Amino acid sequence: MSRRPYVRKAERSWWLHHPRYVAYMVRELTSLFVGLYCLFLVVGLIRLAQGQAAWDGFVAAFSSPLGVSFQLVCLAFAIYHSVTWFALTPKAMPLMIKDEPVPDMAIVGAHYVAWAAVSIVVLIAAGM
Template identity: 40%
Template sequence: MSNRKPYVREMKRTWWKDHPFYRIYMVREATVLPLIFFTLCLTFGLGSLVVGEAAWNGWLSFMANPVVIAINIVALAGSLFHAQTFFSMMPQVMPIRIGGKLLDKKVIVLTQWAAVAVISAVILFLV
């Protein structure tokens, strides 16, 4: 039996900062943090709506806090960034063929953004 120690490569906590691909990946994954806060706020808002008018007014005043508004703006930006990276991957993951020809990647991405715009407009119209 040998007394040699196996080679263990050192892994720093900031390994992802060395390459632009990993930096963008980590930023994309970090967008979940403000989205969790946003989801919890909406959940508590629904709960306060069920409880009664006083709880609902308390939730509305909480949501009017400038810090909460700033976090929600960050959550919106993170959500849009997440959607953009997902939409840009879509043509590579699932190429679409029409009539035997491969559909252009830009068309697929723009179609997805158009669908987001139409759905958002319909929801804004309904609300």
């Protein structure tokens, strides 16, 4: 046994050399923006609990051009994250019914149908 084990050098840009790695890293990056948006929604709930003036300030901040831009970037990242995850789902969660594999398109399609149904319910609950 060697006293000096082999340590392979890894570049910081290792993931830029293959398109699948780039897609994976971008998908992982999108989760940060989704988490940030969730954090800002929690801040909005806190401001709502603090009263009308605090809530109005929060709404004004989110209605500013910077706030709208942030929301649009978060929306784009959330859509990218969802679409790439739905495409990955049949590989991450293979489904068998009566010892027969469910086709990949059926699993992906079911996710899109559920996404649309939940979106419709949320829009109805929001009064739109």
